[in-house]
Structure formats: structure tokens, C-alpha cells
Amino acid sequence: MSAVTVVGHRGDPYRVRENTLASIRSAYGRGADAVEIDVRLTRDGVPVLLHDDTLKRLWGVDRPLAHLTLAEVRELTGAEGVPTLQDALLAAGERRVMIDLPGATGESVRTIVGTVHDCGARDRVYYCSSGAAMLLVRAADPGAEIALTWTTLAPPRPALLDAVAPRWLNYRFGLVSRALTDRVHQDGLLVSAWTADTRRTMRRLIASGVDAITTNRVDTLSDVLKGTRT
Template structure:
């Protein structure tokens, strides 16, 4: 029977603040197979979990992350605040972790790939983002598993696929039809979709043949998958 990977979007953000250790643990406790996290660098080059380029939305501190050291981030967000990538990989073990790289640069990608190696986590980490970031990942780690984020219905260019060598194509959920999934599968790739939160969208994706769904509602997706199997 075909299986669908359940990926917690930034952990379990409807219950626990996104991209925190508590959110990661909550998603895994509710049955996620993997968690998706966003990683950026502090001023002193430490990979930490944050989607935005400032602390304003999540932490009510209007300071750019790139201007803050790790020590300052700790002081501003508290003991349960912004975690390092090392801490997140430890908290998620032995589960899979999908690392998104907003604002990726060559420096940040090399730091993230280096941290993954230091944690001996290469076999359970994969990376997602658009082509520029994924080309940087491929340059930094020729063996990295990549989910190339694709935001249009236009087929990916063969030259790009050759350069990135992704295992997955990662689509916004509304783009995924059965025909698209079939085309991607014929090309030898897996289909991932983000970020589906309603039962209707989840059922449609499952019926259309996706291999992975990223969601803010892990428990809902698991209940839909259980129903689909019975």
C-alpha cells in the first residue's frame, strides 16, 4: 500500500509557537513522520530556527536576526525561545527533518550543512527551497537529499533537474493534480505538497497520489490517512 509522509510545518504551530523545540516535540508526539523547520544565521554565524528575518512577529522584538549574536537571541527570547539547529536535530531524533532555507546565502548554506554533519544527521535531513538555495545546497553537499520547491505548473527544466538532482518536487498544495503527480512520478521523482490544513485538501492530495504532505495539523492529517486506509 502506498504511504504518505506526514510533515509537521514548523512543528505543531497551532498548539505551540512555531520553530521551537516544544513545537517539534508536539508534532512528533501527534504522529508526524518528519518536521519542517526554517533555518537562518545569527550575526555570529550560528544556525537557528526562525522563518522571518526579524524577531518581531513571533517574539515581539523588532530586531533583525542577522544583527544579533546567539547570546543576544537567547536573552531576548528566553530559555524556551529560538533554538539552534543542533538543538532541533537532537530534539527530533531519530525522525526526519526537512530544512527550509529562507534568505539563503552561500555562507548560511555552508553553515547549515556543516551543522548537520556535526550532528551526524545527514541520513535523516533533507532540504527544501527554491532553485537558487538548492543549487547552493548541492554545491555544499553533493549527497544531500533535496525537495526542490516549485511554485508553478510549468514543468521543471531538465538542465535544472540535472544541476539540483532533487529526490522530490515540492509544490504548493493547490497546484497538485493527479496529472501533475503522474508526470513527476514518470520522471522518477517524488511529489511533496505544502501546506494543506483542511480535510478536503488532504483527501484530494492523497487521491491525487502525493508522497508527502506538509501541514499545520498533523493529527488531522493522520486521522484522514487512517480513514483512507480503512
Template sequence: MRTVTVVGHRGDPYRVRENTVGSVRSAVARGADAVEVDVRLTRDGVPVLLHDDTLKRLWGVDRPLDRLTLAEVRRLTGPAGVPTLAEALAAAGGHRLMLDLPGATEASVRAIVGTVRECGAAERVYYCSGAAAMLLVRAADPAAEIALTWTTLAPPRPVLLDAVAPRWLNYRFGLVGRALADRVHRDGLLVAAWTADTRRSMRRLILSGADSITTNRVDALASVLRRGKEHRT
């Protein structure tokens, strides 16, 4: 029987502020198999969880992350604020983290991959982003598991697939249908979809053959999958 991986988008953001330790823990508690988080570097080179390049949207502080040290980030966002990647890995326990790398550079990717290794977490981490970032990940870690984010129905060129060597192709959920999933599977890859939040879209993706679904509503997706399993038995 095919298994669909439930991925919490930035944790469990409808209940707990996104990209925080509390959000990671909430997603896991509500049935996530993995949690997608965004990772950037502070000015002193520490990987932390933040999607935007400033603290303004989430924390009300209009300061660029790359101009702040970790100590300054702690002071500005408080004890339950922006966590380090190492703290998020600890919070996830045995569950997987899917690391999205907005604003990736060679230096940031090296630091992020290095932190994963230092935490002994290489087996429970995989990476997602566009081609440029994933090429940097592949160079930093030849064994890394990669979900290459792809935003068109046209397939990636073979030369790119050879260079990135992804395990997954990661699509916006509206692009995923049976024909696309069948083609990706014929190529020996898995289909990941983001970010589906209605039960209708979740069911459509499951029927289309998606192998992983990223959602802001982990409990809803877990419920859809559970009911589908019950109907089959």
C-alpha cells in the same frame, strides 16, 4: 501500498509556537514522520530556527536576526525561545527534519550543512527551497536529499533538474492534481505538497498521488490517513 509522509509545518504551530523545540516535539508526538523548520544564521554564524528575518512577529522584538549573536537571541527570547538547529535535531530524535532555507547565501548554507554533519544527522535531514538555494545545497553536499520547491505547473527545465538532482518536487498544494503527480512520477521524482490544513484538501492530495503532505494540523492528516487505511482493510 503507497506511503504518504506526514510533515509538520514549522512543527505543530496551532498548539505550540512555530520553529521551537516544543513545537518539533509536539509534531512528532501527534504523528509527524518529519518536521519542516526554517533555518537562518545569527550574526555569529550559528544556525537557528526562524522563518522571518526579524524577531518581531513571533517574539515581539523588532531586531534583525543577522545583527544578533546567539547569546543576544537567547536573552531576547528566553530559555524556550529560538532554538539552534542542533537543538532541533536532538529534539526530533529519530525523526526527519526538512530544512527550509529562507534568505540562503553560500555562507549560510555551508554553516547549516556543516552543523548537520557535525550532529551526525545527514541521513535524517533533507532540504527544501527554491532553485537558487538548492543549487547552493547541492554544491555544499553532493549527497544531500533535496525537495525542490516549484511554484508553477510548468515543469522545471531538464538542465535545472540535472544540476539540483532533487528527489522531490515540492508544490503549493493547490497546484497538485493527478496529471501533475503522474508526470512527476514518470520523471522518477516524488511529489511533496504544502501547506494543506483541511481534511478535504488532504484527501484530495492523497487521491491525486502526493507522496508527502506538509500541514499545520499533523493530527488531522494522521487521522485522515489512518481512516483511509482502515477503509482499505
């Protein structure tokens, strides 16, 4: 059986607050091959890790990130709070990082891609999001590795595939079947599935031939994969 890439969803969020350096380190420590993070810009244009557009859910502060400078974010979330993308890439070391781009704009994508390049991380970073966001990534970096997030069983239009040139198609786990993975593989692409948290779902995805699974339970997926290899 071919190897399946284990991707920690926002780090290791069932143990440590998502999209923090501690969560990233925990995910790698429990067996993740890659960690998925969400990146947005502060008001002063610094890429930081946050899925939502406000600090309310994670940090109890009902303030939009786009209205806050990095200094204000640090004041509101503390020294171990919202990290910058640069900090996250340093914490990842030489390991793989998958960057999701909620709220992507041309400006934000250019800044994020530029930060990845400045950190010397281009060869270990790949990007996931909608077609519109991935077109922005492709414009910013013609050589970027892309996982095009797709939410329907209908295949992407050939024109979109040609423009985005993804390496992966990234599906919600409920859509994935052996027939789908076979079709995508025949087209020369890899299949990534998100976000699988039960052993039953993980085993089904592995049996379906996926190449990567994003999960909130990295240690559980690692254990399941060890069982399939014995």
C-alpha cells in the same frame, strides 16, 4: 494505497509556537513522520530556527536576526525561545527533518549543511527551497536529499533538474493534481505538497497520489490517513 509522509509545518504551530523545540516534539507526538523547520544564521554565524528575518512576529522584538548574536537572541526570547539547529536535531532524535532555507546565501548554506554533518544527521535531513538555494545545497553536499520547491505548473528546466538532482518536487497544494503527480512520478521523482490544513484538501492530495503532505494540523492529517486505510 502507498504511505504518505506526514510533515509538520514548523512543528505543531496551531498548538505551540512555531520553530521551537516544544513545537517539534508536539508534532512528532501527534503523528508527524518529519518536521519542517526554517533555518537562518545569527550575526555570529550560528544556525537557529526562525522563518522571518526579524523577531517581531513571533517574539515581539523588532530586531533583525542577522544583527543579533546567539547570546542576544537567547536574552530576548528566553530559555525556551529560538533554538539552535543543533538543539532541534537533537530533539528530533532519529526522525526525519526537512530544512527550509529562507534568505539562503552561500555562507549560510555551507554553515547549515556543516552543522547537519557535525550532528551526524545527514541521513535523516533533507532540504527544501527555491532552485537557487538548492543549487547552493548541492554544492555544499553532493549527496544531500533535496525537495525542490516549485511554484508553477510548468516543469523545471532539464538543466536545473540535472544540476540540483532533487529526490522530490515540492508544490503548493493548489497546483497538485493526479496529472501532475503522474508526470513527476514518470520522471522518477516524488511529490510533496504544502501547506494543507483542511480535511477536504488532504483527501484531494492523497487521491492525487502525493508522497508527502506538509501541514499545520498533523493530528488531522494522521486521522485522515487512518481513514483512507480502513
